[in-house]
Amino acid sequence: MVNVPTTPADILPFIISIITSHTFITLVIFPGMIHLMLASAFLTWYERKLLARIQLRIGPLYAGGPGGILQPVADGVKLIFKEVIIPYKADRTLFTWIPLVLIFLGTLPFAVIPFGMNWVIANLDVGLVFVFATTSVFPSMIIIFAWASNSKYPFIGGLRSLFQQVAYEIPMWISALSVVMLAGSLNLVDIVKAQSKIWFIIPAFLSFIVFFICIMAELERLPFDLPEAEPELVAGWYTEASGAIFMALFLALYLKLYMMSTLTTVLFLGGWWGPSFLPQPVWTIIKTMAVATAIIIPRAIYPRIRVDMLIKIGWTRLLIIALANVFITLLVINSGVLSAWGL
C-alpha cells in the first residue's frame, strides 16, 4: 500500500512512487497501452510494406523515416481530421460507441498475456479462458455495428462475419485444449513455463495447424476474408465507417491481429524462451512478428474461398480433427514419450 499524501511536500514522492510501480509500468508502458498502440500502428505499416514487396511494388515511402515508417502517424492525423459521415437513419449511438467497445475488447486480453516472466499485467489462473471469453464477444459487437450502419452491404458482411467467427471459435478452443493438457494449467504464465525444454508446437503439431487456420478465420484474413470481400461487398461490415470511426475499427482489428499472434506464440512457440543474449520480451515480440508475417503473407497469394466451403471446413473438418487431436494428445501424454522433456 502507498500512503496517501497529507502535506504538499509529500505529493511529488507519491506521484513518483506511483509512476515507478510495477503495476503502473506494466499497465501503461510495456505490455500495456503505449506498447499496444505503437505495435498496432506499426503493424498497419508492416502489412502494407510486406504486401507491396511481395507484389513487386514499393509501398509507403514518402511519410518519413526509413521506408516511410511514419505512414501510420500521417494516416492517423488524416483520419482524425476527416469528416465523420453517419448514414441516414443509422443508429447514431451504436454507430459511434461500438468502435470504442471493439478497441476495449482488443486491448483487454493483453491483461493476461505474458511477454516475459515478470512482464505480465495480471497473472490470472484462468488466463486462457479469459482471452477466449473476451474474443468471443467480438462477433456480436460486429453484427451490432453492421446493423447500426443501416445499409445492406455492411449487414451482409456482418452476418458473414458472425457465421465465420462462431463456426471457427469452437475448433480454436478445442485445439488449445491439447496445450492445456500438456501444460496442466490454464494460466498463460504456467503454460509458457512448461515450454522451457520443448515448444508445444512439436508434441501438438496438429493442434497448431488447426489453431492457426482458426485464427486466420477469426481475423478475417485471406483466404477467409468473406466478411470484407471487396468485389462483392465494397468493404464488408465497415463499409459505412469513415474518419475517426474507421480509424477506431482499424485499430481494433490490428490489435486483434497482434493479440492472436501473441497468443499463438504463448501457446505453441514457447513464449519468452530463447537464447539469453536478448531479454525475454524481445523474444516474445520477435516470435509474434513471425506469426503475424505468416498471417499476413497469404493475403498477397491466395484467392478467397466460398461461403459454403468455409462453413463446411469449420464445422465438419476442423472440429473433428480438433476433437481427435484431444485423444491423440492424451495418448501421447500417457505413453510417456514426453517424459524426457519433463511433461
Next chain:
Amino acid sequence: MEIALAVPPDAVFIVLTTITLLAAILALQAKELIYGAIALGISFIGIAGLFILLDAPYLAMLQIAIYVGAVVVLILFTIMLVRREVGEEVVERGERGEGAAGLWIAGLLAVSIAGLAALAGPNLASTPPAGVLSVSELGPVLVTDYPVPLVILALLLSAALLGALMLAKVER
C-alpha cells in the same frame, strides 16, 4: 511496490447488482429489440462480476464466453433475421401496462424473498464455507465426487453435438 485496491467488497457488490438489475429491466423494457439484447449482454456481464466476487473466476469467464458470446449472438441473429426490415420505424408493441405489471410482480417477489431471508437467515444453522477451489482442483472433484452427473452431462452434450452435425450434413 504494489498499489492495492482500497474498495470495500460491499460497494463492488452493490454496484454490480445495480448494473445487473438495471440492465435486466432495460432488456425487458427497451422499445428497440437490439437495445434489449445489448442490455441482456450487460446483465450477463454483471452476473459474471458477481461470480468473480464469489471467488469463482472460471465460472465467470465461461459465463461471459457462453452467455455473452453465444446466447446473445443467437438472440441478435434471431432479431435481425426474423423481425422488420433494417431502418423501418419502430412499431409500438402492446400496452405499456404489461411490462409494468411484470416489474411489480418481480419487485414483490424480491421483497418477499428479502423478507424471508431477513427473518429466517439468523436462525439457519451456519455451514462452514466450502473453501475456494482452484481450477486445477475442479477436475478431480468432478471426476471423484460427481461422476454420474458428469457422465450424463457428457452424453447430453455429445448428443447435441451429433444432432447439430446431422442437421448440418443434410443432403440436398
